[in-house]
Amino acid sequence: MTGTAQRRAGPPAIGVLGAGAFGTALAMTLAAAGQPVVLWGRDAARMAGMAATRQNAAHLPGIRFPDTLTVSAAIPEAIRPGAPLLLAVPTQALRGFVAEHRAALQGHMLVLCCKGIELGTGLLPSQVVAAELPGARVAVLSGPSFAADLAIGKPTALTLATLDPAGPEVQDRLSTPALRIYLGADPLGAQLGGALKNVIAIAAGVVMGAGLGESARAALVTRGFAELLRLAMARGARQDTLFGLSGFGDLMLTCFSATSRNYSLGLALGAGLPPATGVTVEGAATARAVAAATPGQDLPVLHMVAALLRGDVAPAEAMGQLMSRPQKREGWQD
Ligand SMILES: NC(=O)C1=CN([C@@H]2O[C@H](COP(=O)(O)OP(=O)(O)OC[C@H]3O[C@@H](n4cnc5c(N)ncnc54)[C@H](OP(=O)(O)O)[C@@H]3O)[C@@H](O)[C@H]2O)C=CC1
Numbered sequence: 001m002t003g004t005a006q007r008r009a010g011p012p013a014i015g016v017l018g019a020g021a022f023g024t025a026l027a028m029t030l031a032a033a034g035q036p037v038v039l040w041g042r043d044a045a046r047m048a049g050m051a052a053t054r055q056n057a058a059h060l061p062g063i064r065f066p067d068t069l070t071v072s073a074a075i076p077e078a079i080r081p082g083a084p085l086l087l088a089v090p091t092q093a094l095r096g097f098v099a100e101h102r103a104a105l106q107g108h109m110l111v112l113c114c115k116g117i118e119l120g121t122g123l124l125p126s127q128v129v130a131a132e133l134p135g136a137r138v139a140v141l142s143g144p145s146f147a148a149d150l151a152i153g154k155p156t157a158l159t160l161a162t163l164d165p166a167g168p169e170v171q172d173r174l175s176t177p178a179l180r181i182y183l184g185a186d187p188l189g190a191q192l193g194g195a196l197k198n199v200i201a202i203a204a205g206v207v208m209g210a211g212l213g214e215s216a217r218a219a220l221v222t223r224g225f226a227e228l229l230r231l232a233m234a235r236g237a238r239q240d241t242l243f244g245l246s247g248f249g250d251l252m253l254t255c256f257s258a259t260s261r262n263y264s265l266g267l268a269l270g271a272g273l274p275p276a277t278g279v280t281v282e283g284a285a286t287a288r289a290v291a292a293a294t295p296g297q298d299l300p301v302l303h304m305v306a307a308l309l310r311g312d313v314a315p316a317e318a319m320g321q322l323m324s325r326p327q328k329r330e331g332w333q334d
């Protein structure tokens with residue numbers, strides 16, 4: 001074990017599995033509020049470095065860990081009997097992670113923190129977990145939340161969506177003075193909203209990177225949201241979920257801030273610049289997964305992002321194509 005936290009009587013430590021930006025930020029905000037938390041990462045040397053320097057220099061440089069946060073590269077240390085586990089690895093890594101740690105994860109409430117659709121299968125994170133760990137208890141934690149905001153205690157509100165009867169208990173454990181958790185019962189909608197808003201954020205970035213203007217961005221985000229509603233409702237999501245924090249709320253954050261990695265990828269694409277490398281950009285794989293699963297469906301913004309990423313169309317041409325589509329009525333159902 002590495003870390004400085006004292007074991008203390010009380011509830012078992014929450015395990016946060018995945019020590020990237022978001023996992024670290026969640027662990028920090030919970031620990032800062034007095035929760036026992038173990039942050040687990042797979043790289044022993046890096047975790048030892050975090051324990052020694054009390055910061056995640058790679059993802060949240062300069063933000064000091066609360067003294068009570070324990071960091072570890074040992075799964076048994078991170079997974080306490082009866083504790084909820086926050087899974088904060090990227091969507092495309094989730095299947096491999098669950099398969100690798102199947103036995104240890106068994107029986108725990110798994111709180112899924114990733115936003116995306118698995119490439120190749122078109123599955124959402126909860127469906128990936130169900131395939132790898134049949135009967136798993138899951139909740140989805142999603143909503144507008146930049147890791148850097150959470151990590152320094154800025155006020156944040158998220159949706160915890162689950163059908164598990166332990167939902168209120170988990171809501172209570174994850175709530176802190178800086179983190180307000182709303183309970184929902186539509187994990188499908190929460191995941192679809194969180195996955196699709198990333199694709200729309202890439203589109204929003206392209207518009208701004210190409211210098212097409214704020215009016216164009218607002219139009220594209222609005223029409224992108226209509227597609228999000230159409231696609232997610234057809235798959236069984238609830239409208240109120242999509243209009244909530246995990247849908248509309250996160251769409252606003254991600255489409256209007258250069259802190260977003262998805263929006264930033266779009267900015268680079270639009271400006272004809274090379275995108276940042278080594279960065280988790282969930283919307284790129286999700287755009288491809290959506291395009292593969294919905295050929296021939298009327299989802300022009302979502303499909304255009306996939307075409308842009310494939311290099312099949314240039315940014316200025318993309319907007320021209322969207323603008324010259326046949327005239328239609330406004331409304332997300334049309
Ligand atoms: N950053 C943010 O502001 C927010 C992120 N999210 C979501 O959280 C998820 C994670 O994003 P984020 O933390 O930002 O990503 P990062 O790129 O910052 O970190 C990803 C982490 O996952 C680890 N990882 C990858 N594959 C595995 C694996 N197989 N086993 C164990 N660990 C693995 C990486 O480890 P290694 O370094 O060893 O490769 C890395 O520490 C994404 O779905 C994202 O959309 C949600 C809300 C906010």
Ligand SMILES: O=C(CO)COP(=O)(O)O
Binds near residue numbers: 260
């Ligand atoms: O999901 C996020 C904010 O809620 C983070 O967005 P990015 O992954 O685009 O940085």
